[in-house]
Amino acid sequence: MTIEQRADMPRTPVLIVGGSIVGASAALFLAARGIVPVLVEKHVGISKRLRAKVFYPRTMEAYRSVGADKDIYARQAALPPADHAAQVTSLAGPELRRWQLPAAADMTAVSPCPSALLAQSEVEEVVRVHARAAGADLRWGHRLIGFEDRGEQVCARIADPDGREYRLAAEYLLAADGQASEVRERLGIGRIGEPTIAHVMEIGYTADLRAVLAGRRLAMAWTELPERAYLTWSTGYDRGVVSVNYDPGRTGPASFDGPRNAALVSRALGIPAAQLSITGARSWQMGGWVAERYRAGRVFLLGDAAHVTPPAGGFGANVGIQDACNLSAKLVSVLRGDADPALLEDYEPERRAVGESTVAQAMARAGHGSGTETLSEAAVAIGYRYPMSGVDPALPSADEPQRWRGELGTRLVHRPLPDDPGSSTLDLVREGRYLLLVGANGRPWLRAARALDRYGAFLDAVTAPAEFTAGQEDSLGIGDRGALLVRPDHVIAWRADEDGGDAVARLSAAVWRVLTHRLPYPSERKVYGV
Numbered sequence: 006m007t008i009e010q011r012a013d014m015p016r017t018p019v020l021i022v023g024g025s026i027v028g029a030s031a032a033l034f035l036a037a038r039g040i041v042p043v044l045v046e047k048h049v050g051i052s053k054r055l056r057a058k059v060f061y062p063r064t065m066e067a068y069r070s071v072g073a074d075k076d077i078y079a080r081q082a083a084l085p086p087a088d089h090a091a092q093v094t095s096l097a098g099p100e101l102r103r104w105q106l107p108a109a110a111d112m113t114a115v116s117p118c119p120s121a122l123l124a125q126s127e128v129e130e131v132v133r134v135h136a137r138a139a140g141a142d143l144r145w146g147h148r149l150i151g152f153e154d155r156g157e158q159v160c161a162r163i164a165d166p167d168g169r170e171y172r173l174a175a176e177y178l179l180a181a182d183g184q185a186s187e188v189r190e191r192l193g194i195g196r197i198g199e200p201t202i203a204h205v206m207e208i209g210y211t212a213d214l215r216a217v218l219a220g221r222r223l224a225m226a227w228t229e230l231p232e233r234a235y236l237t238w239s240t241g242y243d244r245g246v247v248s249v250n251y252d253p254g255r256t257g258p259a260s261f262d263g264p265r266n267a268a269l270v271s272r273a274l275g276i277p278a279a280q281l282s283i284t285g286a287r288s289w290q291m292g293g294w295v296a297e298r299y300r301a302g303r304v305f306l307l308g309d310a311a312h313v314t315p316p317a318g319g320f321g322a323n324v325g326i327q328d329a330c331n332l333s334a335k336l337v338s339v340l341r342g343d344a345d346p347a348l349l350e351d352y353e354p355e356r357r358a359v360g361e362s363t364v365a366q367a368m369a370r371a372g373h374g375s376g377t378e379t380l381s382e383a384a385v386a387i388g389y390r391y392p393m394s395g396v397d398p399a400l401p402s403a404d405e406p407q408r409w410r411g412e413l414g415t416r417l418v419h420r421p422l423p424d425d426p427g428s429s430t431l432d433l434v435r436e437g438r439y440l441l442l443v444g445a446n447g448r449p450w451l452r453a454a455r456a457l458d459r460y461g462a463f464l465d466a467v468t469a470p471a472e473f474t475a476g477q478e479d480s481l482g483i484g485d486r487g488a489l490l491v492r493p494d495h496v497i498a499w500r501a502d503e504d505g506g507d508a509v510a511r512l513s514a515a516v517w518r519v520l521t522h523r524l525p526y527p528s529e530r531k532v533y534g535v
Contacts, residue, residue: 017043017142018340020161020175022149022188025052026125027308027325028181029132029143030067034333036139037071038437038493040340043173044136045147045163051133055237055246057125058087058224059108059319060326061386063416065118066431066495067330073135074118080131081123084240087224088122095275096226096236097217106224107382108319115387115406116419117429122224124240125322149187152178154302177336178304181329186310192301198294198364202315202373206258206288207248208266212274212281214242234273235316244284247273251288258288291315293368295360299353305332312360317370323386324363328356334494337437343463344520355391362389362402381405390414391496411482417442417495418480423470430473437493439464439519441512444485445471449508450501456509457516464516490515 019035021028024046032044060077068074088109092102108120121128137143146166153160159178164170180188218238226236238245247270251261261269266286271278295312299305308325332352338344366385369377380403388406390396391414400412409415422428434440441464443450454466472478474485483489483502490499490512499515 014160014172014174016158016174017041018176019043019179019336020045020159020173020177021179021181023181023183023186023308023310024048024133024143024145025181025183025308026057026129026132026322027329028179029129029136030326031179031181031307031329031333032141032143033071033073033132033136033139034067034329035336036136036141038333038337040333040337041140041142042179043142043144043175045144045149047146047148049146049166051126051129053126055124055239057128057319057322058122058237059106059323060121060123060128061108061319061323061382062112062116062118062120063387064323064326065121066116067326068132069118070431070434070495071135071139073131074121076131076135077121077123077128078119080127081121084123085218085220086222087240089222089224091221091223091226093226093228095228095273096214097275101229103223106319108386110383112383112387112406115383117421117427117431127240149182152188152191152304154178154304156302159303176303176340179332180304180306180310181308181325182310184309184313186306188304189296189306189310192304194301194306195297196294197297198292199368199373200292200294201290202293202368202371203250203291204253204288205248205291206251206261206286207246208261208270208286209244209246209284210270210274210281211244211284212276214238214245214274217274217276218242228273232269232273234269236273258286261286261288291371293364293371293373295357295364299357299360300349305349305352307332307356311356312364314364314367315371315373316367318367318382318385320363320367320385324360327359330494331356331496334437334492337493338463338520341437341463347521358392358402359389387416393498410480411489411497411500413497413500415497417489417491417497420470420473420480423472430469431495433465433467434491434493434495435465438462439493439498439516440491441466441488442469442481442483442491443467443488444469444474444481444483446485447483447488447504449504450488450512453508453512457513488512490519492519 019042021031021042021044024044032042035042065074091100093100148164150162159175161173228234232249235248266283267278299311307328314321335348339346365377368374369379384403384405389403393414396413420430441454451466458464474481486504487502492498498519
């Protein structure tokens with residue numbers, strides 16, 4: 006259906022479809038840097054389903070960059086610690102084995118941010134509050150009906166909570182509408198992978214688990230046979246879900262009736278059925294796949310619309326939030342006028358490569374990764390490297406974070422800044438601008454940066470402390486005369502090991518390539534307001 010375009014049609018730079026953790030994060034990352042998006046979400050409230058419980062350091066670094074991390078950690082601090090998992094006879098029975106969640110390991114050597122271990126709904130609440138405070142236009146209960154990419158803009162039809170339709174024009178549309186994405190389906194984008202590796206029945210219950218869980222620091226648990234059930238619960242210890250696999254060739258969802266569900270949950274929890282209530286049951290299919298494409302014209306896929314992982318490893322929400330971090334940084338540069346729209350062409354090859362590798366790692370952990378070398382959680386969630394031209398092909402696509410030394414496509418190495426407890430080199434990347442980080446004797450690079458961007462409109466230039474680039478301790482890989490160009494999403498886009506030659510010409514050529522076009526003067530920059 007063609008959407009009528011009128012001269013008075015309201016406009017937004019970015020329309021985000023889907024307001025769960027990925028869409029809300031995209032709204033926050035954009036609004037915090039002056040690009041005010043409109044977000045539409047068909048549901049009015051935050052889903053109470055028990056979803057992600059692990060938010061890795063690189064995710065928290067993204068929230069730190071926009072000031073949301075402290076409120077997330079404050080919520081976690083108000084709850085009982087939950088940093089272990091266990092295999093149990095039943096939740097109230099003996100533990101057969103317990104282990105610390107890999108995300109709970111001490112990662113202070115590689116990140117200023119520990120993992121956050123709390124329910125996704127808690128994180129979503131914080132992200133929504135910060136996004137709205139930053140100016141994002143969040144429209145709950147609004148549903149996308151249709152859209153049309155007209156080349157120069159996307160025209161959308163939206164229904165408000167009362168069913169009244171309105172039109173909205175956007176320069177770009179971000180589809181964060183989940184694994185059943187209507188946007189992806191309308192674009193005809195297929196999926197590559199295994200949509201179904203298991204059929205799962207998720208049974209919800211209410212029960213008082215305080216006495217059962219007190220002092221145990223458990224975030225989740227698994228029972229032994231006959232039903233190898235996965236158990237998780239709310240932070241209030243008053244409700245949860247028990248998930249079991251079933252064979253659709255032998256039994257169907259309809260067989261999970263009230264009495265069966267009550268008995269199954271009672272066995273898994275180890276408490277009498279009379280002390281719990283079943284609140285519902287839903288079946289779903291566990292799988293691992295990526296979309297064939299992450300982009301069609303001015304429409305981008307992110308989060309579960311672009312990839313789905315099995316729960317093993319807890320990567321799903323994290324990889325989606327990093328989609329939002331990557332894409333929002335590019336959009337900010339383009340919409341401010343710092344970069345040509347061709348910069349957006351890098352989103353798909355960068356994030357799809359990470360999506361493929363993350364799905365493979367989660368599938369391997371779920372027992373469906375034949376031939377896949379299992380990497381550590383830190384390597385998967387923090388130490389991945391984006392594919393870039395000029396990178397040594399022998400370098401791995403992911404490695405332990407502490408092994409990287411300023412290679413192209415990797416995240417900037419974390420080092421605490423001298424005399425500033427709690428600080429990080431990552432904090433030097435500010436407000437959606439690029440950073441030129443130079444060695445202690447790299448003054449030619451500083452002069453080149455100011456010659457290139459005299460007002461500091463898009464490029465900050467900072468001299469690294471001498472100890473960061475000295476001899477064997479050179480964690481940046483540039484020595485005392487080199488330089489790193491760091492993107493707004495903390496990714497290294499260019500590196501020079503020394504200052505030989507014309508620094509202005511070399512830096513200009515590098516920035517030209519990274520931003521893919523000329524650099525406008527401040528008077529040419531676009532400004533978006535509320």
